[in-house]
Amino acid sequence: MAIAASLLSGTAGCANDQSAPTPTERLRQKYGFTALAINVFSVQEAWSDGHGKSSTFPWQDRYDRISTWLRGQSVTPDVIALQEVYGRKVCPGSTRAHALDNETVLHLLSGLRTRLSANYRVASVTVRRGNQDNLCDVLEGTAVVYNADRLRNVTHRLATDPVAADDLSKVGFHARSSHPCDKPLPAHRDLCALIDGATFATSYIRSDGRQRLGPTLSIFELVAEPGKELHIYNEHLEWSQPAAMNAINTAIDTGEGRFDNRLYPPILLGDFNKGASDMRDNHLPDASGPFGRFVNAAYLESDVMGILAGKSTAFPAQYPLTLLGARAMPRELRPVEVQPQEPLCSAIEEIWSDHCGVFARFAPA
Numbered sequence: 001m002a003i004a005a006s007l008l009s010g011t012a013g014c015a016n017d018q019s020a021p022t023p024t025e026r027l028r029q030k031y032g033f034t035a036l037a038i039n040v041f042s043v044q045e046a047w048s049d050g051h052g053k054s055s056t057f058p059w060q061d062r063y064d065r066i067s068t069w070l071r072g073q074s075v076t077p078d079v080i081a082l083q084e085v086y087g088r089k090v091c092p093g094s095t096r097a098h099a100l101d102n103e104t105v106l107h108l109l110s111g112l113r114t115r116l117s118a119n120y121r122v123a124s125v126t127v128r129r130g131n132q133d134n135l136c137d138v139l140e141g142t143a144v145v146y147n148a149d150r151l152r153n154v155t156h157r158l159a160t161d162p163v164a165a166d167d168l169s170k171v172g173f174h175a176r177s178s179h180p181c182d183k184p185l186p187a188h189r190d191l192c193a194l195i196d197g198a199t200f201a202t203s204y205i206r207s208d209g210r211q212r213l214g215p216t217l218s219i220f221e222l223v224a225e226p227g228k229e230l231h232i233y234n235e236h237l238e239w240s241q242p243a244a245m246n247a248i249n250t251a252i253d254t255g256e257g258r259f260d261n262r263l264y265p266p267i268l269l270g271d272f273n274k275g276a277s278d279m280r281d282n283h284l285p286d287a288s289g290p291f292g293r294f295v296n297a298a299y300l301e302s303d304v305m306g307i308l309a310g311k312s313t314a315f316p317a318q319y320p321l322t323l324l325g326a327r328a329m330p331r332e333l334r335p336v337e338v339q340p341q342e343p344l345c346s347a348i349e350e351i352w353s354d355h356c357g358v359f360a361r362f363a364p365a
Helices: 023-031 059-073 103-116 186-194 241-257 276-283
Strands: 033-039 046-048 054-056 079-090 120-130 137-147 152-153 172-176 197-205 211-222 225-236 265-272 294-299 305-310 320-330 357-364
Touching: 023 357, 033 225, 033 265, 033 305, 059 103, 079 103, 079 225, 079 265, 079 294, 103 137, 103 186, 103 241, 120 186, 120 197, 120 211, 137 152, 137 225, 137 241, 172 241, 197 241, 211 241, 225 241, 276 294, 294 320, 294 357, 305 320, 305 357
Parallel strands: 033 079, 225 265
Antiparallel strands: 033 357, 046 054, 079 137, 120 137, 152 211, 172 197, 197 211, 211 225, 265 305, 294 305, 320 357
């Protein structure tokens, strides 16, 4: 895990149990936050561990494992950035109602609220047209879930005049409606009220002429200390498209230029579809590239999932960031940079996805 000490400096305080918290510890308790990025791999149900072992089980079981594992580890993330969630999947000739809205996100949300006993909400569900899946029409994309006991989502108040969720013409940075929740699974109907609404998205045109959505921006305040903003950019990067790389710079330039009341430098996290060594050797050091203003806070050496933190020199804020810790999930406790020996993040019986999740704890430097 590569960390620029001058930009993400400091270590967690270790006070004696009998002493009062130091000023640094009090500051970190008040202003610290945690983030988790997971590519949930849509509704995949057939799995192979690469060593001849295969298994099939409902996608709902995988999603339930996330909240069950977090409860067992006593981890309650403040922000959970998701990739490959379904907005809607419509299948022809089916006897059951497959045209369900936000089914995967709401299933995960229900488990988080129940098992972690926290007030989780969904900031937004941002969809893009996916590929045909067994002749089904899939609207797939990203979502941001957050703990409303600690964070207040202010994005939907700032994102005025959003375009429709399925708008295929808007290009560049803009406000976009969250995917509607008009036809949820009956068990999820009450959960629709926990989806806040509009967000900021940046779209681009692929080389084949199709529109594609790039990073989204969610803006939060700390409930205990409102007035300063935490900016979270959720990305599922399409490396084969130069316009996708440009969309990152467009999102950061516009978002940070328009909303500069920062508590911290921004966080850019998600599935980057590039290994850690390639990011470290070829992309993060490039000051003119899309990641030149960020440092590697937590990036899995054996995966493509990562969390990048903005440099305080590039994004002046009330506080620079300290990384207090990072880890892969649901792997056992070990440093995030340790190379797993198996192709999946954990045993088939325990996996969340075909990727590990990556988790980081931040606080003021």
